[in-house]
Amino acid sequence: MRLSLDILSVDRSSDEPMHRQIYDALRRFILDGQIAPHTLLPSTRSLAEDLRVGRNTVIAAYDQLLAEGFIEARTGSGTWVAPIKQARTNTPRTKPGCGARRLSTRGETIVNGPQPPRNAGVINFHPGVPETASFPFSIWSSMLARNSRSRDESLLVFLSYAGHLGLRATISSYISVSRGIDCTPEQVIVVTGAQAALDLVSRVLMDEGDHVWMEEPGYRGAKSAFLAAGANLAPLKVSRRGWNLSDPNLPPPRLIYVTPSCQWPFGTIMRIEERLELLDIAERHSAWIIEDDFDGEYRYRGRPVPALRGLDNANHVVYIGSFGKTLLPALRVGYLIVPPELVEAFDKAVSITGQFAPLLLQATINDFIKQGYFATHLKRMRRLYARRQANFVQLCREHLGEWVTVTENDSGMQLLASFKRPLNDLDVVAAAVKEGLDVQAVSIDYHSTEPEHGLLLGYTSMDERQILRAVLALRAAFMRLDRQ
Amino acid sequence: MRLSLDILSVDRSSDEPMHRQIYDALRRFILDGQIAPHTLLPSTRSLAEDLRVGRNTVIAAYDQLLAEGFIEARTGSGTWVAPIKQARTNTPRTKPGCGARRLSTRGETIVNGPQPPRNAGVINFHPGVPETASFPFSIWSSMLARNSRSRDESLLVFLSYAGHLGLRATISSYISVSRGIDCTPEQVIVVTGAQAALDLVSRVLMDEGDHVWMEEPGYRGAKSAFLAAGANLAPLKVSRRGWNLSDPNLPPPRLIYVTPSCQWPFGTIMRIEERLELLDIAERHSAWIIEDDFDGEYRYRGRPVPALRGLDNANHVVYIGSFGKTLLPALRVGYLIVPPELVEAFDKAVSITGQFAPLLLQATINDFIKQGYFATHLKRMRRLYARRQANFVQLCREHLGEWVTVTENDSGMQLLASFKRPLNDLDVVAAAVKEGLDVQAVSIDYHSTEPEHGLLLGYTSMDERQILRAVLALRAAFMRLDRQ
Numbered sequence: 001m002r003l004s005l006d007i008l009s010v011d012r013s014s015d016e017p018m019h020r021q022i023y024d025a026l027r028r029f030i031l032d033g034q035i036a037p038h039t040l041l042p043s044t045r046s047l048a049e050d051l052r053v054g055r056n057t058v059i060a061a062y063d064q065l066l067a068e069g070f071i072e073a074r075t076g077s078g079t080w081v082a083p084i085k086q087a088r089t090n091t092p093r094t095k096p097g098c099g100a101r102r103l104s105t106r107g108e109t110i111v112n113g114p115q116p117p118r119n120a121g122v123i124n125f126h127p128g129v130p131e132t133a134s135f136p137f138s139i140w141s142s143m144l145a146r147n148s149r150s151r152d153e154s155l156l157v158f159l160s161y162a163g164h165l166g167l168r169a170t171i172s173s174y175i176s177v178s179r180g181i182d183c184t185p186e187q188v189i190v191v192t193g194a195q196a197a198l199d200l201v202s203r204v205l206m207d208e209g210d211h212v213w214m215e216e217p218g219y220r221g222a223k224s225a226f227l228a229a230g231a232n233l234a235p236l237k238v239s240r241r242g243w244n245l246s247d248p249n250l251p252p253p254r255l256i257y258v259t260p261s262c263q264w265p266f267g268t269i270m271r272i273e274e275r276l277e278l279l280d281i282a283e284r285h286s287a288w289i290i291e292d293d294f295d296g297e298y299r300y301r302g303r304p305v306p307a308l309r310g311l312d313n314a315n316h317v318v319y320i321g322s323f324g325k326t327l328l329p330a331l332r333v334g335y336l337i338v339p340p341e342l343v344e345a346f347d348k349a350v351s352i353t354g355q356f357a358p359l360l361l362q363a364t365i366n367d368f369i370k371q372g373y374f375a376t377h378l379k380r381m382r383r384l385y386a387r388r389q390a391n392f393v394q395l396c397r398e399h400l401g402e403w404v405t406v407t408e409n410d411s412g413m414q415l416l417a418s419f420k421r422p423l424n425d426l427d428v429v430a431a432a433v434k435e436g437l438d439v440q441a442v443s444i445d446y447h448s449t450e451p452e453h454g455l456l457l458g459y460t461s462m463d464e465r466q467i468l469r470a471v472l473a474l475r476a477a478f479m480r481l482d483r484q
Numbered sequence: 485m486r487l488s489l490d491i492l493s494v495d496r497s498s499d500e501p502m503h504r505q506i507y508d509a510l511r512r513f514i515l516d517g518q519i520a521p522h523t524l525l526p527s528t529r530s531l532a533e534d535l536r537v538g539r540n541t542v543i544a545a546y547d548q549l550l551a552e553g554f555i556e557a558r559t560g561s562g563t564w565v566a567p568i569k570q571a572r573t574n575t576p577r578t579k580p581g582c583g584a585r586r587l588s589t590r591g592e593t594i595v596n597g598p599q600p601p602r603n604a605g606v607i608n609f610h611p612g613v614p615e616t617a618s619f620p621f622s623i624w625s626s627m628l629a630r631n632s633r634s635r636d637e638s639l640l641v642f643l644s645y646a647g648h649l650g651l652r653a654t655i656s657s658y659i660s661v662s663r664g665i666d667c668t669p670e671q672v673i674v675v676t677g678a679q680a681a682l683d684l685v686s687r688v689l690m691d692e693g694d695h696v697w698m699e700e701p702g703y704r705g706a707k708s709a710f711l712a713a714g715a716n717l718a719p720l721k722v723s724r725r726g727w728n729l730s731d732p733n734l735p736p737p738r739l740i741y742v743t744p745s746c747q748w749p750f751g752t753i754m755r756i757e758e759r760l761e762l763l764d765i766a767e768r769h770s771a772w773i774i775e776d777d778f779d780g781e782y783r784y785r786g787r788p789v790p791a792l793r794g795l796d797n798a799n800h801v802v803y804i805g806s807f808g809k810t811l812l813p814a815l816r817v818g819y820l821i822v823p824p825e826l827v828e829a830f831d832k833a834v835s836i837t838g839q840f841a842p843l844l845l846q847a848t849i850n851d852f853i854k855q856g857y858f859a860t861h862l863k864r865m866r867r868l869y870a871r872r873q874a875n876f877v878q879l880c881r882e883h884l885g886e887w888v889t890v891t892e893n894d895s896g897m898q899l900l901a902s903f904k905r906p907l908n909d910l911d912v913v914a915a916a917v918k919e920g921l922d923v924q925a926v927s928i929d930y931h932s933t934e935p936e937h938g939l940l941l942g943y944t945s946m947d948e949r950q951i952l953r954a955v956l957a958l959r960a961a962f963m964r965l966d967r968q
Contacts, residue, residue: 329641
């Protein structure tokens with residue numbers, strides 16, 4: 001069978017090169033079946049004459065088709081269309097969207113688990129969002145620019161999946177002073193944020209079905225990571241007064257997740273007695289303690305409370321820290337402190353999960369810390385947040401006293417607002433959204449027990465005017481609810 | 485019991501504030517048991533007098549101890565040491581390093597699986613490493629600096645875990661022109677590199693024990709990700725001529741991993757016939773095809789071959805691309821193109837696994853592409869790599885002809901060197917290391933069948949002098965082996 005030429009033409013006014021036009025047309029005809037398999041194509045010379053194009057143009061088109069297997073050249077006998085079977089799938093499905101079922105069972109678990117609460121764009125009362133207005137953007141930006149111009153191999157090539165060697169050393173010094181943790185630079189594993197750290201530990205340190213003691217109420221992001229890894233969650237009950245470590249219903253744990261510096265959502269500090277008890281429990285069960293130190297740097301009266309990891313001479317604690325709340329959330333750089341014997345395992349695991357942070361950012365954070373800007377920024381933020389908290393508590397008493405009790409806290413970036421009368425916090429969230437306000441319900445932090453209702457209010461990212469506006473909007477939301 | 489004061493003293497010449505010294509000393513004494521539980525502490529006034537410090541200094545120390553639960557204040561009766569039980573774990577273990585056993589079974593699988601080959605610092609023949617010398621660092625750096633100074637909320641707050649909205653739109657246009665893939669911006673999921681993408685799909689789209697067709701030989705990084713997710717790998721045999729899709733030993737697949745643009749390690753392009761057959765197989769088994777397009781942009785003669793995903797009207801293909809080989813490897817930004825019905829699932833999954841790339845880098849890559857620098861750079865690199873390949877092949881023939889055959893290839897960033905005589909490629913790698921050379925053995929890409937031995941040589945990152953030096957070092961390694 002010989003190709004009828006009239007279906008082929010070129011458009012000389014098109015931006016598309018002519019060889020590309022010929023390639024595209026032939027490819028389409030072959031895929032559609034308009035040119036059947038085993039058809040003999042005209043020679044490049046004859047097609048070039050017919051189309052009035054240069055012979056090289058046709059050769060370029062044929063070469064591309066040849067490379068992709070659309071046509072075959074048989075020595076001495078010309079160029080033929082390859083024996084291509086039409087794909088059954090080559091036409092669009094009539095019912096799109098039927099693929100949702102095609103997630104794996106694990107995929108379904110991951111997707112349907114509790115989500116780390118998402119910031120709706122309007123920051124408002126979203127907890128854990130740092131002030132960015134006074135971040136030293138110009139210093140940061142010039143450090144970044146310098147590093148990004150650098151052809152230094154240590155910024156271009158991964159020497160270690162566990163992180164930039166300089167940053168790891170700097171973190172190990174920093175963490176010794178600020179958090180009372182003694183570790184070598186090697187024990188520091190840098191990853192793409194605290195969430196990645198949680199995901200990583202839950203994959204490397206536990207198996208599907210293992211018991212994980214999870215604070216109840218507790219941080220959803222952690223819960224999601226453990227559930228995604230197949231954990232069997234056991235509620236470790238927490239109140240404003242502390243951790244119920246002697247609960248007889250708790251099964252022998254494989255992992256124990258805690259936020260000892262500033263419990264999420266209550267803001268409680270774990271007492272030394274509880275800390276020592278927890279280390280004993282880990283020892284008895286050969287369990288790992290995952291210490292999520294998400295707000296550890298923010299203590300407004302006195303000094304930050306030393307990390308649990310600092311008391312842990314027997315290497316039961318894996319510590320998780322992050323720069324998301326001390327620098328900028330969108331940086332996505334966090335770190336783990338792991339026992340020496342796990343360093344190699346985590347380095348390997350990171351090489352497979354791809355949770356390693358860009359070297360450029362790691363190196364720049366390193367410069368930022370080493371040149372003292374980090375300490376200065378943190379000190380300023382501590383003072384600023386302390387003032388903002390005092391002002392915020394005052395405003396809540398003035399304008400929201402009818403509905404909620406908000407108590408000061410020495411630590412953290414958010415305060416718990418308890419309801420004075422029975423209200424469903426999800427109703428409050430819905431009413432707040434109508435006032436253009438993003439607030440977080442406390443009940444979402446409960447997994448398996450009857451939730452307390454309330455709001456977790458982040459106050460750190462707003463200046464005085466913004467916070468007043470937000471408080472008044474929340475007041476309007478409560479009043480809206482009252483009218484219903 | 486009352487505290488004997490002589491164990492407490494302050495050093496006025498120390499940099500450490502005095503309240504901190506008092507806190508540290510009392511904390512240590514209590515933890516060590518030198519001050520027993522239930523001991524009555526002196527009043528702040530009396531201790532201040534004894535130590536000759538201000539009363540506020542002692543109050544600050546007591547407040548911190550109180551906050552951490554070391555001491556208790558009983559109204560009207562003073563301050564007491566809390567009833568702290570000494571932790572059994574509070575002394576270092578005599579046998580450190582016994583914790584390696586404490587990885588989970590899954591952790592062991594992850595850690596002991598095949599590793600993505602690691603760059604030893606000396607780049608040399610490491611495959612897949614782009615040229616960085618001619619990267620437009622100054623433009624890149626000024627774009628980064630501008631974005632990092634920006635207080636634009638879209639760079640500070642995550643609006644979508646699936647990536648920066650602008651970059652997703654830009655990738656969807658780019659991929660349409662360059663790779664023949666039609667997709668909406670929403671279908672683009674940005675992650676921290678191709679390895680993260682592989683890890684993510686293997687967690688979301690397959691369950692433990694599922695059959696994954698893995699190219700044999702094939703890319704180790706992919707293999708690691710699938711094994712880490714519990715895959716049951718079935719070898720999809722590949723030769724220089726193509727993919728053995730009709731192998732009767734292949735079980736019904738859940739996932740099929742392929743590198744159709746430039747097979748790793750052979751460099752073969754998948755023919756249209758095989759592409760259509762593969763889509764049919766996926767349709768028959770309701771399987772997912774994972775198209776790893778790691779070198780798709782690099783074709784030196786003719787145009788890049790359109791991606792398999794472009795033929796896939798029935799949404800069986802998840803496409804993986806990366807900027808690591810077209811921009812800079814240490815950037816850690818890659819992306820997936822997923823079917824519309826999986827967009828939400830992937831967005832949620834990324835929020836839990838923490839594999840999202842920093843917005844700052846996403847926005848800057850977006851600017852870089854939109855302002856035309858990406859296209860220009862890519863075009864320059866294509867020309868440069870084509871020249872380098874020709875030169876490299878020539879040098880191999882001149883200096884290595886006795887040991888290996890290296891054939892030109894239209895695509896990719898590395899070439900396969902086959903041995904002319906029976907050699908073990910791991911021996912060659914070891915001999916090369918002695919010459920200071922980093923080369924990669926091909927046998928490591930085999931998982932379950934008898935490996936072919938050879939070398940996979942990356943030639944893109946070295947200039948003429950460097951490549952000559954590397955070729956001569958490899959020659960020295962072969963001669964060293966011959967003498968043994």
